[in-house]
Each structure stands twice: as structure tokens, then as C-alpha cells.
Amino acid sequence: MPKQKRKWFYLIVGGFLLICLLGSILVGERPKAESIQEVMRDAVLHESGRISLFGLLEVNPGLISAFVVTGILLLLAALLRIFVIPRFRRVPGKLQLLLETWVSFFADMARTNSPHHNAFLGAYLFVAGSYIFFGTVFELFGLQAVTLAGHSISLPAPLSDINGAIALGCLSYLVILLSGIVVNKLHGAVSGLKEFSLPISMSFRLFGALLSGLLVTELVYYSIRLSFLLPVAVGVLFTLLHAVIQTYVLTTLTSIFFGEVTEPHIKKSKR
């Protein structure tokens, strides 16, 4: 960057930071509708922030987020399938490279951790990983929804809802257990059942990780003074970071346990 441009860049950034600092000092605290304890409790339990699902059910906002994320991902996938994939070339362009990297990351992870049976695992990891990553990043967009009480809330990550985390954790365990049974019959079932704590650990790991991000964000936004500059670091960077970490952790754990239970069983010879 030329010296003159760099000077302007530093001036603009410095000025912006100064305005934020002054704003955070000058703006007074608004009267709180609910205490921080209530905000935190609601973020975890969603007792008061429930949303009506087509007037049929009262659900947590996480479920609405899950539907929205699914809709967006399917729309994106359909657009890519129609407009991008038919134009794939032998030497990939930028978008093709991104898609290939996205797919091959999970396919390679499946092949590495489960060398014997990995076709289904690769697809499962791809879907689960994409869901966790995009679901977590989704909370950054702050899509609004109206609760039954008439309040406006921004939609959280789908997996910050305990039900979503349990669903994905248990499904991952189910995939591992059933694959073990299909491939190794009784031995696979025994290997799978030995890891009986896996669904709970997976579910609560996901829930805890995603919830911690949500709680930190709630905490930051609870104080209006902190919400001037800090969310850029806390909201965006933390969200991106734990989106990547949770995607990697769940897919890695699933692929490792999957590889373990589908490993060919060799009977020990009796002496």
C-alpha cells in the first residue's frame, strides 16, 4: 500500500475507534427489562422466548433457525447444482475449487479415519459439518423473529438449542452404531454399545460450545456500552472460530468412532 493511502487508512480506522469509544462513554445505560440472569436463563432454556410454528406448535427459536438454515443451504445447493456444477472444468476455477475443497475435506477425513467403509461416512460428515458450520455462522446475520410474547429476538444458531444438539449428537451415534451392526454384525453392535456415553457427550459438547458463544454474545449486548466495538471481535471472530472448531470436532469424533466400529473384525486364533 502506498504511504499516502496507508496514512489515510490509519486515520480513518483511528477516527472510527475514537468515535466508538466516545459513544460508549457518552451513551447512558437504558433501563433493563430483565436481569442478566433472566437473559442467560432464557438463552439456555427458551422458557419465555418461544415461537409459534405455523400456529401448530410452540417451539424454541433454534428450531426455526434450523429450518431457515436448511432452506438457505438447499437453495444454495440447488443454485450451485444448476448453474455451477454443469460448468465444472478439469482445471478448476475459484468457485469450483472452493466446492471441491469443501467436499474433499470431509471425504478425505472419512477415508483417513475409516479406510474400509467410508462412502456413506463421507456424505454424512459433509452434511453434518456443513450444517454445524453454516448453522453457527447463521447467528451472525441476526435474522429477527417474533416470540409468542410479542418480543423481537434474533434467531440463534440451531445447535445452541439443546434439542438440536441432542438430535445431531444422537443421530451421529446412531449412524456409528448402525454402521457397526451392518458391517460387523454382533461385534460391531458390541463395539458401538461400548461407547454408550457418546450420544450424551456429543450432544452436550455441541450444545455447550454453541451455547457458550451465544451467552458471551448475550452478555456483551446486555450492556449497550460494550456493544459498540466489542461485538466485532466477540461476535464475529468467536462465532467463526467455534463454527470451525465444532465442525471439526464433531466430524472428527464421528469419523474416528465410525472407523473403529466398522474396522474388519479378525478372530483371534485359539492356541
Added chain:
Amino acid sequence: MNIPLNIDWRQILLHLFNFGILAGGLWLLLYKPVKAFMDDRARQYEEREAEAEKRISEAEELRKSYEEKLASAEKEARLKLSESAKAADDAARETIEEAKHMAEQLLTDTRRKAEEERKELLDDAQHEVIQLASDAVRKLLVEQEEAYDSFAASFKDGTDNE
């Protein structure tokens, strides 16, 4: 039943249903075609690599065969060269021998001819000398005869005159 943490089985099932739809859609729309494309490309590259390796091994075999042929040709050429050299040597030796023989023959002939000529010359000279001697003798005899005749004549005349 009041489950802690607001866990709701219906919502868990709804999450599973949602995930099932997402899984099916993403698998069908993205994972499957992209993976198929990548696998197909990888297979093509493997085929090309196998083909290239096959061609390399063929070329290597061909190179070996050419090298063997070249070595054999060189050996043959060397053999032929040595044979030719030997033949040339033999021919040269023969030619030299022949030349020597011819030279000897020529020398002998020349010597013989020279001897003959010398003999002839000697004979001629001898004959000539004899001829000359005989001529000289004859001349001398003639002269003597004439002198005698003259003497005889003069004597006769003298006697007559007396």
C-alpha cells in the same frame, strides 16, 4: 414428564426431520455430483498415469532393444572392420609379395638381358676385333705381298736390266 433443560422430544424429532431433509438435499445436489466429478477426474488421471507408465515402460523396453541392437551392430561392425582390415592386410601383403616377385623377376630378366647384351657385345667386339685383326693381317699380308711383288718385280726388273 418434565424433562430438565427444556428438552422436548417433539422438537428433537423435528430437528431430526429437518436434518434428514437437509442431508438428502445436500447429498443429492452437492456431494454426489461434486464427488462424482472429482472421482471421474481422478480416475481419468489414474488411467492417464497408467497409460503414461505403460508407454514409459514400452519406451524403456524399446530403448533397451535398440541398445542391444546397437551393441550387436557395433560388435558386428567391429568384426567386419577387423575382417576387412585383415583382408586388406592380406591383399596388401599379397600385392607387396607380388610386386616383390615381379621386381625380382624384372631384375632377373634385366640382369639376364644385360648379360646377354654384354655377351653379345663382347662377341661382337671379339668378332670385330678378329675381323679387324684379320683385316689388318690381311692388309698386312697384302701389303707384304705387294711389297714382295714389288720387290720381286723390281728384282726381276733389276735382273732384266742387267
